[in-house]
Amino acid sequence: MIAESGHYALVLAFGLALVQSTVPLLGARWREYSLMNVARSTAVAQLMFCAASFAALVALHVSSDFSVVNVFENSHSMKPLIYKITGVWGNHEGSMLLWVSILALFGGLVAIFGNNLPTSLRAYVLAVQAWIASAFYLFILTTSNPFLRIANPPIEGQDLNPVLQDIGLAVHPPMLYLGYVGFSISFSFAIAALLEGRIDAAWARWVRPWTLVAWIFLTAGIAMGSYWAYYELGWGGWWFWDPVENASLMPWLAGTALLHSLVVMEKRNALKVWTILLSILAFSLSLLGTFLVRSGVLTSVHAFANDPRRGVFILLILCIFIGGSLSLYVLRASSLKQGGLFAPISREGALVLNNLLLTTACATVFVGTLYPLALEVMTGEKISVGAPFFNLTFGPLFIPLLVALPFGPLLAWKRGDLLGAAQRLMAAGIAAFIVLAVVWAWTLGGSTFAPLAIGLAVFVIAGAVIDIVERIGLLRLPPGIAFQRARGLPRSAWGTMFAHAGVGIALIGIVCETSWNSENIRTMRTGDVTSIAGYQLKLESLTPHQGPNYRETVAKFSVLVGGQVIADMTPSKRNFTTRSATTTEAALLSRGASQLYISLGDIGNDGTIAVRIYHKPLVLLIWFGPVLMAFGGLLSLSDRRLRVGAPKPAKSVRGLQAAE
Known part of the structure; x- marks a missing residue:
């Protein structure tokens, strides 16, 4: 029933x-x-x-x-x-x-x-x-x-x-869907504006909170999915450029561009046509992700369905909504009046540059993800586009974006002073240079680009902090007055600082984990000791255990530093008889922002077991950065302007407004 x-x-x-x-x-x-x-x-x-x-x-x-x-x-x-x-x-x-x-x-x-x-x-x-x-x-x-x-x-x-x-299933899909589906509101507002033929700064004020909610959840959902893959799959990786991972990244990039475009539209009543297009694209890319996961065209750990009927139905939905919305956009966008003008060197100009770089990066991921599918359909040839392509194309696009990021908030609206902004960022540049020099000396003979990337990340973080310092006058006003100004600062300003700083923090984690991680793969038996990155790990025991719906072998490792035991780690290998499947449950030991990571391989008949051990320096910053970005989004969402929304029309004009 x-x-x-x-x-x-x-x-x-x-x-x-x-x-x-x-x-x-x-x-x-x-x-x-x-x-x-x-x-x-x-x-x-x-x-x-x-x-x-x-x-x-x-x-x-x-x-x-x-x-x-x-x-x-x-x-x-x-x-x-x-x-x-x-x-x-x-x-x-x-x-x-x-x-x-x-x-x-x-x-x-x-x-x-x-x-x-x-x-x-x-x-x-x-x-x-x-x-x-x-x-x-x-x-x-x-x-x-x-x-x-x-x-x-x-x-x-x-x-x-x-x-x-795994508990990741309780968090990752709902958050991801709240992000994906949340962009449907931006899409609906965009189509409504095209149907009415009317769009203004008030429209941007109404749309922005909904877009921000979707962006917050999508940011957190992608980060949670990355961490889930990191500890659950046992490979020690956090991003694999899997086509379905790319399908979640593309709407995030478009949504980030949309958020910045909405700011320009709300403040200056400009970029109307571009904002409408981004609203359509953000949700269209979400629909594309739905198609990729459920159509059966991809073989992925994320893919749920392999039914051609479902694939054709979703493809039809995709064509109707994306094709229909873009057709309506072509027909009606020219009727939308453009807003105020601004100089290239201005906060609007910086946000436009941000938009161009983000959408270009999104287009790069789009081509790399769908090109192999298109080629297979047209020629039958199967090719794989993986990390080398994305690292060489996506990465360089983010370098100018990160360089420009601290300048945007320091430029004035309509017409800015680039030299003045550069002077105010002098302290951030010095901090970045010092960190770069220290890291370069510490890693002499290592990667050339890693210290440069860390220096750039520090520049982004310091630039975000300097924006707030300048606003409250921390270094030129008495502390009491600066504190009062900090309390009166809009929450969106604090949110911007945390979000931008989160980008830099995540970059530090990515660079450190990629450049200086250590790996030790070997076969061990009870009593064996191995070393990695200054740690000694001793396999104490291999113990069978019966779970609710599985059997597992649990390995106990003692972790020693300088001969002293500092922790125990217990990775396991689980066998689910109903599904005839085996999973690896990795063990993680966090030391500051760094981690030791152990996963188990096959168990030999002679009592040996294959062990994969990693040391990942500052790896937790990879996920702390997005968490900080999402927190910044929440702060911005709590800003009074967004909570109040656009002004309510007076009672006397509501009837006229309803009849318009």
Whole structure:
């Protein structure tokens, strides 16, 4: 009965989405206030039914109802409760239900908190949001129904993919989807602006918080996915330029460019056409990622589906929304009035440069990801585009971006003083040069580019701090006055500082881990000792252990420094009999921002075991940087200007505004 109720709730949500996608549009066309307001009630009701459907699927997994195909194929009665819940979206059908639930959530939030929006604009936005939802409801109901029954239910399930039985599944996909789907609001606002033919600084103020929310979640989701792959796959790597990893990076790059473009539009009422295009591209790239994961065109650890029907359906959705939106953009963009002018050397100019470099980097990743697929379709030839291509093309684009990053906040709007900004960044340049010289001397004979990259990262971090120091007058005013000015500084300014500093911190982690990591691969038996980066590791024991739905061999290592034991590390090798699969559970020991990393290989018949040991200097900075960037986004989101939003129209003009 739960499965049928969940399916019925999903059908009702689909019906409400169809109503929401048509009636408000007619109301906006006929200037009928009551019809436009239908969008709000249907969006909230759609959210309730979709949430009920998702809750039903969770209940089926928790109760281990193996009469449902989705539960049978992805669960096991002995699986821990947390993995029963996360297993709901650890498969194609459940993850698509999560995807559309988040889509309904964003639509419901716009309906609930969009009181300050003009009625016609809100009607258009929620209608476009319902178009997207309707397409995916139809996709789920026709090709990916999570509530299908089995005529003769089995006693036990087939269990979840062992790689997914990790706490990372509870965090990474929901955050990633909140980022992916969050850009649908920016997309809906863009289409609404094209349909109305009206866009201004107030529009940017309305769109910016939603874009910022999506960007925050996508930043955190990508970082969490990177860390999950780092410790779960046992390879010791944190980014593999996997096509599906690239599919999450592309909307992040476009979304970052969109955020900066929205700032220019809000402040100077400029870059209107470009901002609309970025709003469309950010969500279009999110849809592309959905297609890559679920169409079966890729072989990836991320790929869920391998069904041509599903691939064709998603490709059709992709063509309709991307092709339709870009066609509408071509037809209507010329009617949008351009805003204020600005000099090339200005804060607007710096943000435009930022946009150009980010979108070029996004285009580079796009070509490197899709070119092998296009070549295979046209010629049948299979090629692989991997890290060497991306490192040689993507990396150099970020060098000028990082150099320009500290200058932007120090330049004035409309017309800036480049020489003055350079003088104020003198301290950052000196700090970068000192660090560069120290690192170069310390690593004499090593990589030439690593010290330069670290110096550049320090320049970015110091430049972000100097912007705040200049604003509050820390070095030229009494401390009390500087403190008061710091308290009165907009939170968005603090958010910018943390976000920019996070970029530099992540770069330091990337360079140190890539350039100076140590690796020791060997076969060991109980009592053997090996060394790496000043640490001695002794294999104390190999112990079998029975888990809830697996058997594992746990290795105990003592970690010694100078003959003294400082910690124990216990990597393991797990065997899931139901799935006939084996996973490696790496052991991590953090020492400051650096880590020791141990993963196990095959166990020999003679009692030996293959061991892979890494020392990764400052590797944790790779993820601390994005966390700091997301924190900066949260600070910006809490800025009063974004919480208040655009001014509410006076009561006397609301009726006229509704009729426009």
